[in-house]
Amino acid sequence: MIIAVDGPAASGKGTLARRMAAELGLAYLDTGKIYRAVGYRVLAEDGDPADPEAALAAARTLDVSQLSDPALAGDDAAEAASKVAAIPAVRDALMAFQRDFAASPPGAVLDGRDIGTVVCPDADVKLFVTADVETRAERRHKELLDRGEPSIYARVLQALADRDSRDRSRSTAPMKAADDAIIVDTTTMDADAAFNTAINIVRSRTG
Ligand code: C5P
Secondary structure (H helix, E strand, C coil): CEEEEECCCCCCHHHHHHHHHHHHCCEEEEHHHHHHHHHHHHHHCCCCCCCHHHHHHHHHCCCHHHHHCHHHHCHHHHHHHHHHCCCHHHHHHHHHHHHHHHHCCCCEEEEECCHHHHHCCCCCEEEEEECCHHHHHHHHHHHHHHCCCCCCHHHHHHHHHHHHHHHHHCCCCCCCCCCCCEEEECCCCCHHHHHHHHHHHHHHHHC
């Protein structure tokens, strides 16, 4: 079984996807981390993430051990990720890894932006998890403060809006719900309510 979970930044899709995978006994892949690792590597080498040559070199030599670097959680990595992610050759270079992961038994939950539309168009269930941008920014702001990191709400809101706009407007694999995806709007839901909603959808679709 393959479950595709797409949606904008800080929509709660990662928490939801990880929890669903554990509940259903499936593997879990956070595909955003792959793009973050590529973007972060370009930054670490003093390159420009929007430079196709530098980004492609980082994508081609990506090693899975790079995916566990805690620095990937930061905003610099997120912004760099959305720049390398707009380069079609980078997306191509990362495709086989994602598809192989999804095709390995016992199946997987993958979260990202283009899983239901491009990476796994034949997924058994497709969810598009979203929430108002203000709600997503509040969640991210609180998360940063809880971790003891400095955060200014207005800046978090602007960074999320900029990243969403870049992800939605790129010409290759833009962020969008697949025609057969079910929209889960978590604006007024806590993590448990979102999980229950999603798992009920999966059960009703797969029996
Ligand atoms: O999900 P996360 O916020 O970690 O993703 C970081 C960035 O990676 C996104 O803003 C997007 O530009 C890119 N991404 C993508 N396709 C995916 C997953 C992430 O373009 N499947």
